Amino acid sequence: MDIKSVGVIGAGQMGNGIAHVFAVAGFDVVINDISQEALDKGTGLIRRNLERQVSRDKISAETMDAAMARIKTTLKLPELGQTDLVIEAATERETVKSAIFEDLQPHLKPETILTSNTSSISITRLASRTDRPERFMGFHFMNPVPVMQLVELIRGIATDEATYKTLLGVVEKLGKTAASAEDFPAFIVNRILMPMINEAVYTLYEGVGSVKSIDESMKLGANHPMGPLELADFIGLDTCLAIMNVLHDGLADTKYRPCPLLTKYVEAGWLGRKTQRGFYDYRGETPVPTR
Numbered sequence: 001m002d003i004k005s006v007g008v009i010g011a012g013q014m015g016n017g018i019a020h021v022f023a024v025a026g027f028d029v030v031i032n033d034i035s036q037e038a039l040d041k042g043t044g045l046i047r048r049n050l051e052r053q054v055s056r057d058k059i060s061a062e063t064m065d066a067a068m069a070r071i072k073t074t075l076k077l078p079e080l081g082q083t084d085l086v087i088e089a090a091t092e093r094e095t096v097k098s099a100i101f102e103d104l105q106p107h108l109k110p111e112t113i114l115t116s117n118t119s120s121i122s123i124t125r126l127a128s129r130t131d132r133p134e135r136f137m138g139f140h141f142m143n144p145v146p147v148m149q150l151v152e153l154i155r156g157i158a159t160d161e162a163t164y165k166t167l168l169g170v171v172e173k174l175g176k177t178a179a180s181a182e183d184f185p186a187f188i189v190n191r192i193l194m195p196m197i198n199e200a201v202y203t204l205y206e207g208v209g210s211v212k213s214i215d216e217s218m219k220l221g222a223n224h225p226m227g228p229l230e231l232a233d234f235i236g237l238d239t240c241l242a243i244m245n246v247l248h249d250g251l252a253d254t255k256y257r258p259c260p261l262l263t264k265y266v267e268a269g270w271l272g273r274k275t276q277r278g279f280y281d282y283r284g285e286t287p288v289p290t291r
């Protein structure tokens, strides 16, 4: 199937990055969110990120203008119905995602491919609640989308070969690299990454190290480009907790128990960069560790 237009649901960190790379690659993009503020913030961020790419000679000013012209926004989910490919990138909660697919379904073209950017939720289960499990896939982009090279492709048990091949072609058109993962909780990247982040939070919780010493240890001692707590703030602590819960429930192994301190931060609304406070406080000029 030749994909020309793409609907993106959710204009948060991931949705705006996904819209950005698709528009630069020449696809028409419609972004939907439940909040006008999120849509405005998302498109403002896309513009700023494109401007940065122009200033670094990564793309031309003409490419930027053409990309911005290809992006439309809407609060009305049915307006995504005529697109060839839908990428759901809303909050990491199964009930939210299932309700979106249910509401969208009656408005879709029969051939439209449905995908979810979920970090951890079962693709087979999400697909089974739609009218097209054979044309449903996990399409997992990494954060920040314009920078990160990898896209995980996850087939549900019913996904057909044509859908998989179509998405492989789309990834190629975006200039990114696909890795195929089986449909098990959190797939490949987050199955490995999230327990490490959770362990870093336990290390903080048990007083083994401070925020600064934990992050510096992993940067200088393990050559990680970012410390695990800095990375958790970047991903969003609500998303990290949601993924740990999916691992814990889905694999029924206590080694995936979310750290109580991570739960407490989320309960406080300290979700990381997006709320200006997480393991670091981002309200000043430079991030300040909170412990």
Ligand SMILES: NC(=O)c1ccc[n+]([C@@H]2O[C@H](COP(=O)([O-])OP(=O)(O)OC[C@H]3O[C@@H](n4cnc5c(N)ncnc54)[C@H](O)[C@@H]3O)[C@@H](O)[C@H]2O)c1
Residues within 6 Å of the ligand: 009, 010, 011, 012, 013, 014, 015, 032, 033, 034, 035, 038, 089, 090, 091, 092, 093, 096, 100, 117, 118, 119, 120, 140, 141, 142, 143, 234, 235, 236, 239, 274
């Ligand atoms: N943050 C990461 O590093 C990362 C990486 C890969 C994948 N993901 C996944 O991407 C998805 C989105 O994560 P994010 O970090 O962008 O979250 P976010 O909190 O930044 O954005 C979520 C957006 O979804 C919108 N939303 C909520 N309910 C909606 C609905 N019913 N309809 C339309 N929009 C709705 C919210 O208003 C918000 O703008 C999650 O499934 C997450 O697991 C996140």
